[in-house]
Amino acid sequence: MIRNERGSTFGYFLAALLGALLGGMLVVTVLNKEQKQTEAAPPLPINSTASLPRSTDTGTVTEAVKRIGPAVVSIDTRVVRPRSDIPEFFREFFGDESAPMPQEGKGSGVIIDARRGYVLTNAHVIKDAREIKVTLPDKRQFTGKVVGQDVQSDLAVVRIPANNLPEAKLSKAAPPPIGSWVVAIGNPFGFANTVTVGVVSATERDISPQGGPTLQRLIQTDAAINPGNSGGPLVNLDGEVVGINTAILSVAQGIGFAISSQHAHEVAQQLIERGKVVRPWIGVSYMPVTQEFKEYFDLPTTEGVVVRDVIEGSPAARAGVRRGDLIVEIDRKQIKEADDLKNEILKRKVGDTVSLLIYRGKESKVIKLRTAEMPQNLR
Structure with a gap:
């Protein structure tokens, strides 16, 4: 809250500027994490020279999206950060310096169990969240509760109290062959149900996100994914989830990573049954x-x-x-x-x-x- 009327306009400007700076820093880190003002860490753009062969025309992609789309959700979080996280220059424009600073984050998720209301997403999407709002494509909105999260795999399960839910099919098979077409669906920058297409660029990739544990055996893809897509599904042309988008290489384009659905299924089962992963x-x-x-x-x-x-x-x-x-x-x-x-x-x-x-x-x-x-x- 601004302390005096005279400085209010300037204060709001600084607040907006600070938000932009914080958001920018989060997106530019080596492997972006998605919390606080659209923190993200998923894959980037598709190769613009790529064209779909006849066997994967837009109709086939459309059918895949029809199958999976209704089960892809938007996740909005509210996180309270200490004022110490704010640069000293800006602190006087935000009222009580001892009060924590609320921040919002956006991410994606996919419903994997319609009967029990389980949503699979990234652990970094819901990390430290005080409030979790899950919005379905049909505009229904629910308060989510964390069932379990696992930092080592960057996966989490959230439960929503809902009926008549759609459900995605989580593939338990090995990752698709390199060169296979895949579709990414999510909510980049808050644009709900955005669909992009790319290929599996590589498999069995190991990466080390900044400040996080090494993530192993990931799927690399060039499907266009941006901040806000974290936790959303990577699907094959049969509409099956083959990966959970989790990271991007911020210094390059078209290099992003997804946790294989095979591994995600194993982790999700443990989180649902135990609330943790036993290793x-x-x-x-x-x-x-x-x-x-x-x-x-x-x-x-x-x-x-x-x-x-x-x-x-x-x-x-x-x-x-x-x-x-x-x-x-x-x-x-x-x-x-x-x-x-x-x-x-x-x-x-x-x-x-x-x-x-x-x-x-x-x-x-x-x-x-x-x-x-x-x-x-x-x-």
């Missing part, structure tokens, strides 16, 4: 082996990973894994890259026994341990 864990941090590291510690190989730290009380600590150990195999599968160990562990269930082949100096040994549930504070 196996052994309790070590590690780093790749460089040639210099190998020579300094007189290691037998540059393959594998070196244990940097062992968390006290973890399965690895109880089994005798030590800092400096070189892990070269897990269950007789060779570890060639740093992510190999993590990916192999994630394939197991909590309580499974795994065997690690390690080198301690030049001496090799096998250590067996049982995986445990990853602690909540490490997710």
Whole structure:
């Protein structure tokens, strides 16, 4: 609130300017996240030279949109941020400096269970939200309640108290082949039910959004997606959801990423059943082996990973894994890259026994341990 009448016009101008600046900064970050004044992190424009072949004419795209469109929703959030997030120059124009600053965000989602009212979206869309409003294409609006969210996968499930809902089909198959046509539907910049078309540019992509965990095995697409599309579906021409749009590369055009529907389905089921995602864990941090590291510690190989730290009380600590150990195999599968160990562990269930082949100096040994549930504070 502006403190005096004389400064009110200037104050409103500064408020608008600040909103634009904050929004701009959020969109320009390496991989944009969608909260606060249209925070977003989904894919960008389609290659303008691309043309649809006869087998995928506009009629086929239209049919896909007809099937999926009614289940794509707009998500509006209200978040309260501390005044400390506002640049000092602007603070005097916003009234009580001790009061928090309300901000709004826009995103997308898709209804995956009509009977129970479950909506799948990105975790960053609803992060820290005090209020969640879900609007359907038929203009019905409901207050959403978070069922569960998982920062590691950037997925969340929201429930709405509604009847007679449409429902999208979530594909449980592997991602479409590279070159397959896909359709993105969402609410970029608040323009509801926007449809864009592109192709699957690549699969199995790993990215590291700014300030967030590494997202793995994503679908890369050039379908035009912008801030506000986060959480919306990427669909094939049969109208099946094959991905959940989640990130864009802000320094380029036509490079965006979606979480595969196969992975999204697994995460959504756990969020619905448990309110969280249970992941196996052994309790070590590690780093790749460089040639210099190998020579300094007189290691037998540059393959594998070196244990940097062992968390006290973890399965690895109880089994005798030590800092400096070189892990070269897990269950007789060779570890060639740093992510190999993590990916192999994630394939197991909590309580499974795994065997690690390690080198301690030049001496090799096998250590067996049982995986445990990853602690909540490490997710």
